[in-house]
Amino acid sequence: MKERNLIIIAVIAYLALVFVGWDDSIATSPDGRTILTFWHTYNDQEEVILREIIKKWETGNPKFTIRPVRIPFDGHKPKLRTALTVGQGPDMARVDWSFVCELARKNAVVDLGTLGFETIRAQYLPAAIGSCNVGGKFYGLPDQSNCVAMFYNRQMFRDAGLLPPQAETDSAAAAPADEFANVLPKTWEEFIEFGKKLTDESKGQYAFAMLNTLWWNLTFLNTYGARIVSEDGTKCLIDSDAAVGAVEMMASLFAKHKIEAGAWRPGAITPEQGFVNGKYAMIMMGPWNLAKFKNAKMDFGVGLIPAGPAGTSTNVGGTDVVIFKGSKYAEACYSFLTFFTNAENQVRWCTALNQLPINLGAYDLVKFEDQHLMTFMEQMKHAGPNPVVKDFGLLEDLVNPEIEAVLSGQKNAKEALGSAAKKVQERLLDS
Amino acid sequence: MSKDLHPGRVFAFMILLAIMITLSYVISGQLFKFGAMVFSAFTTGEGAESAMKAGELMLKLTPVHNGLAIIVSIVLTICVVQRFLRTKNEMRGAFLKRMFLYEALAVGVVVVLFPFFWMLCTSFKPSGQELVISKTNPFDIVPSEPTLDNFRRVLKTDAASVAAGALDPIENKKNFGTYFLNSLLVATTAAFLVTLFASMGAYVFSKKELPYKQQMFMLLLATMMIPGMMFMVPQFFMVCKMGLFGTKWAMFLPHLASVFGIFMLKQFMDTIPDSLIEAAQIDGASEWQVFRVVIVPLALPIILTLFLLTFLFHWSNFLWQLIVTNFENPLSITLPVGLALFRGQYTSELGLIMSASCFSIVPIAVLFLFAQRYFIEGMTQGAVKE
Numbered sequence: 001m002k003e004r005n006l007i008i009i010a011v012i013a014y015l016a017l018v019f020v021g022w023d024d025s026i027a028t029s030p031d032g033r034t035i036l037t038f039w040h041t042y043n044d045q046e047e048v049i050l051r052e053i054i055k056k057w058e059t060g061n062p063k064f065t066i067r068p069v070r071i072p073f074d075g076h077k078p079k080l081r082t083a084l085t086v087g088q089g090p091d092m093a094r095v096d097w098s099f100v101c102e103l104a105r106k107n108a109v110v111d112l113g114t115l116g117f118e119t120i121r122a123q124y125l126p127a128a129i130g131s132c133n134v135g136g137k138f139y140g141l142p143d144q145s146n147c148v149a150m151f152y153n154r155q156m157f158r159d160a161g162l163l164p165p166q167a168e169t170d171s172a173a174a175a176p177a178d179e180f181a182n183v184l185p186k187t188w189e190e191f192i193e194f195g196k197k198l199t200d201e202s203k204g205q206y207a208f209a210m211l212n213t214l215w216w217n218l219t220f221l222n223t224y225g226a227r228i229v230s231e232d233g234t235k236c237l238i239d240s241d242a243a244v245g246a247v248e249m250m251a252s253l254f255a256k257h258k259i260e261a262g263a264w265r266p267g268a269i270t271p272e273q274g275f276v277n278g279k280y281a282m283i284m285m286g287p288w289n290l291a292k293f294k295n296a297k298m299d300f301g302v303g304l305i306p307a308g309p310a311g312t313s314t315n316v317g318g319t320d321v322v323i324f325k326g327s328k329y330a331e332a333c334y335s336f337l338t339f340f341t342n343a344e345n346q347v348r349w350c351t352a353l354n355q356l357p358i359n360l361g362a363y364d365l366v367k368f369e370d371q372h373l374m375t376f377m378e379q380m381k382h383a384g385p386n387p388v389v390k391d392f393g394l395l396e397d398l399v400n401p402e403i404e405a406v407l408s409g410q411k412n413a414k415e416a417l418g419s420a421a422k423k424v425q426e427r428l429l430d431s
Numbered sequence: 432m433s434k435d436l437h438p439g440r441v442f443a444f445m446i447l448l449a450i451m452i453t454l455s456y457v458i459s460g461q462l463f464k465f466g467a468m469v470f471s472a473f474t475t476g477e478g479a480e481s482a483m484k485a486g487e488l489m490l491k492l493t494p495v496h497n498g499l500a501i502i503v504s505i506v507l508t509i510c511v512v513q514r515f516l517r518t519k520n521e522m523r524g525a526f527l528k529r530m531f532l533y534e535a536l537a538v539g540v541v542v543v544l545f546p547f548f549w550m551l552c553t554s555f556k557p558s559g560q561e562l563v564i565s566k567t568n569p570f571d572i573v574p575s576e577p578t579l580d581n582f583r584r585v586l587k588t589d590a591a592s593v594a595a596g597a598l599d600p601i602e603n604k605k606n607f608g609t610y611f612l613n614s615l616l617v618a619t620t621a622a623f624l625v626t627l628f629a630s631m632g633a634y635v636f637s638k639k640e641l642p643y644k645q646q647m648f649m650l651l652l653a654t655m656m657i658p659g660m661m662f663m664v665p666q667f668f669m670v671c672k673m674g675l676f677g678t679k680w681a682m683f684l685p686h687l688a689s690v691f692g693i694f695m696l697k698q699f700m701d702t703i704p705d706s707l708i709e710a711a712q713i714d715g716a717s718e719w720q721v722f723r724v725v726i727v728p729l730a731l732p733i734i735l736t737l738f739l740l741t742f743l744f745h746w747s748n749f750l751w752q753l754i755v756t757n758f759e760n761p762l763s764i765t766l767p768v769g770l771a772l773f774r775g776q777y778t779s780e781l782g783l784i785m786s787a788s789c790f791s792i793v794p795i796a797v798l799f800l801f802a803q804r805y806f807i808e809g810m811t812q813g814a815v816k817e
Contacts, residue, residue: 006801014619017612017615017616017619018616018620020612021612021613021615021616022616022679023762024613024677024678024679024760024762024763037759039758041775043775043780044584044591044592067759069758069759070758070772071758072753072768072771072772072774073771073774073775074771074774075749075750075753075768075771078750078753078754079753079754082663082664082667082754083754085664085667085668086667086668086671088671088676146777272562273562276562276563277562277563277564277566278566286777288775288777288778289777289778291558291559292558292559292778293559294559295479295557295558295559295560296559296560296562296563317777
């Protein structure tokens, strides 16, 4: 009887839910303007500024209205792939930089050259625009760009006697970046020397922690001047002497000098977690975690990546915006996207959100209160180009295990990278 | 009280007592601290400054929760010691065994519940402090500066969301409540319909005579060997052609034919004797009555198991729901998809994800609590065939 009552209550509750929540029609107020749909993956704060810029653009383009639609970044690729298959795609979208090549090869996005992009191409950061360059044509433009720099735990530097004690009075935010930058390692050789002083295995403290994915490893490779694929995208160059040198140096940090924590191994404490908890003194990280580390009340600094034979360098990440071929209003979309990424709006965007500009015109206009961001802007100028391939995920899948074999001492760098180059050539570039 | 205390047993008792005191102090200490933390978070307002105020309040409450933990440990110790001394000498071996068992179980409970406790604690942490571990005690995971901001942001009751919602009514609907309600409807309806269709299908395959029945069943089973991803695009195409894109029907309609469900129920129904069905038919029962009065009550544990499994599948089915969601309409966004909106390209809003997860586990926990008897019965019943 008791169970029967429970079932009756559950059924009544369910019916009430259906009555209240099944209807999914929503009232919209069409005002006669043409709607341009823009799928994006911005967060709450970014969306506020996006809407502000949209409003500005709409005042100059009264025939159109932009409808920004947020989709999860995690699923934006399958969502777009399936939506485009059945013709339900948007007019334009913000996508991960590595997705542009796939969309271009599938003939899904508009070649911006046909809309006059050549005249404004020089405005954009070369490393960032490189990800939109497929076979010499530009199929998108960057809207947000990132790179990584070296984060330092100042307290651990002081404890190791590498930072003058007078700096102890400085708070993390107020300390002048230049003063701290003077004591940082400038080259990988200096980095190793610093690392030995900062590592104390008995306390579980390490000088450095790194991840092992190709995107993160590009930083090392770029400081050695190594390239993954040739500029025309037809030849894999990952087995070059420069790349072998870079990977040998990476492996030596862990195996020979023992200053790297092995954070790339499955189940290890991640660089971010170890850094926040004072286990790792230095990690490579992007500007996206600056606010987090400040909230965690850390005393940290940011410096340039130590220089290799090719000088200091970094990788480049971020997102691009593309226009789909299914859109009937490609010119209006192009007008909006170029307006969205022009120098003036970039200044507004970057100062409000503490992000790096992608428009070179904005570089001189943006002034951040946070000196760490100025370091990132400096680092960004030295960024190396990303490999543009039709499936960056597959490239990672082919290369990462080989580099892991080197890091764990199972293979030497020449052998592993030779094997990786062969696989990439056969399965990705020639297929 | 017994006069001759066996030194070995006393030694074992002392060790177990020490473990018990440690366990009770640590567990009750964390629980009382958690209580103080929740109280502090509730009594202070929104923003980073309020979190600091809540931290100060927590500091003031430290003697209270520490004191309570000590009192609990003392009371427990007194009770156990009294119990031990009152126990007859020959029963003390059994007493110690039981004490050891309870302590082992307590450790087991801590291990099982720790991820949930971590989730609860993280949901109260301010942004940036989710991964910070206490230097003095790494197991002390209760935040020192708690805030309700994560819950406010998830439920869109924070100042910024209220202001944005007032300007845009569609934006106002993009909140956790909408996603939760949508998921509840989708998962419940799907689970009910799948169990209904699967039980009817299983009944036919198990008890009815059909030409090529075995072959048809094998053909159905063979479809289980094809990965679900293969169907995704054609199914999405069909859903769009049917005009169901972005509706709740689209979320589960292609998954209503559950071969796994038919297989599981058929295996169980094969164990129901045919004589029961024949007896019902002799008494004049129709086909529907045989199914409803004989088959369903007997197969209820396994049917409920299927209901739970289907509910769980649809409650957390991210990829399909992502594909059929019309993001222009927040009323079509479900929970797994809504939760993914908190993850960015490089960072995840761990605090927001955890506070949303605190709500999202409730239906599953409630369902499991109510139906656990049937669930466990159902899981084991299918395994034995006589």
